[in-house]
Amino acid sequence: MEKGAAKKIVMSGIRPTGFLHLGNYFGALANYVKMQNEYDCFFMVADLHALTTLPDTKELKTNVARVLAENIASGLDPDKAALYCQSHVPETSDLYLLLNMMAYKGELEKTVTFKEKVKLQPNNVNAGLLTYPVLMAADILLHRAELVPVGKDQEQHLEMTRTFGNRFNHRYGHVFPEAQAFNFGEELLKVPSLDGAGKMSKSENQFATIYLSDDDELIRKKVMKAKTESGGSEAGAPMAESVANLINLMKLVGTPSDAIASYEKAYFDGSIRYGDMKKQLAEDMVKFISPIREKAEAIRNDEKYLKEIMEKGAAKARKSAQATMLQVKDAMGLNY
Ligand code: TYM
Numbered sequence: 001m002e003k004g005a006a007k008k009i010v011m012s013g014i015r016p017t018g019f020l021h022l023g024n025y026f027g028a029l030a031n032y033v034k035m036q037n038e039y040d041c042f043f044m045v046a047d048l049h050a051l052t053t054l055p056d057t058k059e060l061k062t063n064v065a066r067v068l069a070e071n072i073a074s075g076l077d078p079d080k081a082a083l084y085c086q087s088h089v090p091e092t093s094d095l096y097l098l099l100n101m102m103a104y105k106g107e108l109e110k111t112v113t114f115k116e117k118v119k120l121q122p123n124n125v126n127a128g129l130l131t132y133p134v135l136m137a138a139d140i141l142l143h144r145a146e147l148v149p150v151g152k153d154q155e156q157h158l159e160m161t162r163t164f165g166n167r168f169n170h171r172y173g174h175v176f177p178e179a180q181a182f183n184f185g186e187e188l189l190k191v192p193s194l195d196g197a198g199k200m201s202k203s204e205n206q207f208a209t210i211y212l213s214d215d216d217e218l219i220r221k222k223v224m225k226a227k228t229e230s231g232g233s234e235a236g237a238p239m240a241e242s243v244a245n246l247i248n249l250m251k252l253v254g255t256p257s258d259a260i261a262s263y264e265k266a267y268f269d270g271s272i273r274y275g276d277m278k279k280q281l282a283e284d285m286v287k288f289i290s291p292i293r294e295k296a297e298a299i300r301n302d303e304k305y306l307k308e309i310m311e312k313g314a315a316k317a318r319k320s321a322q323a324t325m326l327q328v329k330d331a332m333g334l335n336y
Contacts, residue, residue, distance in 0.1 A: 009038040009320075010182075011178045012023055013046040013086065013136075015328035016063035018321055019211040020070045022285075023191035025292075026252050027151025031184055033075035035149060041081035042143050042317055043071065048086045048093075052128040053121065066296070068306050069214050073295035081322075086139065086314030091321035096131075096138040098328065103134045103160075113154055116214030123251060131177070137161040141168075141176045142321045148179050152188040153199070155181055170333040175324070196227035196242035213293055223282035228274040250281055253288040264279040 012028060014020065020029075032043055036118055047060060054060075065084060071083060086092055108130050109115065118125050127271045128135075141164070148158055158181040165176035177317050180186055191200050195208035202209075208226075210219060229240040239247070250260050259280060266272040299305065329335050 005150040006042045007038070009143050009145045010035050010041045010142045010147045010149065011140050011179075012149050012220075013044045013049070014067055014071075015046045015050045015141055015202075016060065016067045017050050018057060020067060021200045021202065021254070022249070022289075023151060023189075023200035023209070025074060025212060026191050027072040027183070028149055028188045029071065029076070029151075030070045031149035032071070032081065034184055035147070035182075036077060036080040039147065042084070042289035042320065043076065043081050043231065043315070044084045044086050044089075044139065044147065044313075046139070048137075049132060051131055052126065053117065053124075054107045055098050055124070059072050062242075065306055066213075066300055068160045068309065069296040069300040070292070072299055073212075074310075077307045078313060082313040082316040083309055085310050086309060088118060089142070089321055089326050092135070092138050092142055094325060095136050095142050095328065097233045097320075098332070099133060099134050099138055099141070099168070102164045102171075103131065103137075105130075106159070107163070108133065111160070113153075120128055124179070132163065133157050133160040137164045140179050143317070144175070144177055144324055145179050146177050147182040147207045152182075152190040157190060168328075170331075175327050175331050178314065186235075186259070192248065194222060194226035194245075196245065200256070208283070210285060210289070212289060212296065214289065216290060217287060219285050220282040223278050223285060224275075226278060226281075228270050228278075229255045239264070239267060243272075246277065246281055250284065253281070253284045257286045264266050297330055 012032065014024060014028060032041065033099075035041055042264045045064050047064055050060065050063075068083065074079065076083060111133055114130060114132065117129050121129075133156075137160060140161050147162075148154075150158065158179060163180050165178065169176055184190055191197070193200050193208035195205065195211070197208075198205060200209040207222060210222060214222070226246060227242040228246065229243055238244075247260060247264065250263075264274065265279050
């Protein structure tokens with residue numbers, strides 16, 4: 001970066017709706033940790049978004065503490081990045097309300113995540129669920145962020161954020177930059193589940209998802225049950241998806257590249273032993289996850305420490321949010 005140039009602003013969030021997994025880690029957290037050294041970062045726990053699917057708040061406090069702890073255990077430094085809780089920044093709700101006037105019912109109803117949720121919870125199709133992308137746009141636009149580290153499943157929400165921001169700019173004057181989804185690799189990630197169907201998820205596919213809180217034995221058990229193709233492959237055919245998924249997971253958790261190359265070769269010449277391959281993947285995952293799990297466990301119950309971090313993070317986030325809201329209200333003429 002040029003000397004004296006302002007740092008780009010980065011914003012992202014994770015819902016406290018369950019245990020974090022390798023998808024959250026590689027899609028989001030790993031990027032947060034790298035970005036905190038280069039950019040001006042705002043990372044939050046999206047507790048208001050969680051209410052769109054989990055009206056029962058009994059577990060919320062525990063879940064918020066765990067997400068915070070897992071952020072820090074993954075390497076996030078609360079002295080570098082602002083780490084806060086969404087509901088502690090009330091300017092989020094102010095901007096959400098104003099942005100609702102930039103969002104049309106038809107486009108909200110077409111959102112893929114909305115359609116999925118309608119199927120999952122037909123008896124609770126609340127307005128918060130419909131306007132979920134507007135709240136997410138408010139999170140991002142509130143800091144005038146340009147880069148948003150997320151997994152592939154959030155791509156459409158980012159597109160909608162740009163639409164709402166551009167509509168605002170068009171109508172009232174330029175306030176918001178265009179936010180882009182970001183990953184340090186070439187593409188946004190979708191970390192696959194171990195059953196060969198879909199992605200790792202906080203609430204579905206639990207035996208095919210590796211959580212950052214899984215103990216060593218559970219990791220081994222899950223990996224040994226992972227789906228693989230029986231037999232080798234036909235000449236010239238691409239690698240079966242379930243096996244390619246395991247190879248991808250090996251790359252993510254740091255299996256040495258010569259070992260990966262030998263499994264790939266064995267797959268194509270028909271000599272692959274899936275048991276050996278899974279054992280290697282399991283041990284590499286255990287090595288990768290156990291330090292994060294242990295660190296998170298130590299932090300999770302330290303209420304005082306987590307409270308201090310949340311307060312410090314919210315103060316920094318509110319400062320940035322208030323500066324944006326002044327510009328927003330000026331642009332809209334809501335400045336009397
Ligand atoms: P959430 O809580 O579902 O997931 C948190 C982050 O993890 C990523 N992710 C994955 N990446 C790769 N492979 C997977 N299998 C996988 N599963 C989850 C998600 O893409 C996400 O980056 N709407 C957001 C939360 C949010 C937000 C924001 C994000 C609220 N406001 C503002 C960015 C900016 C969500 O539900 O993420």
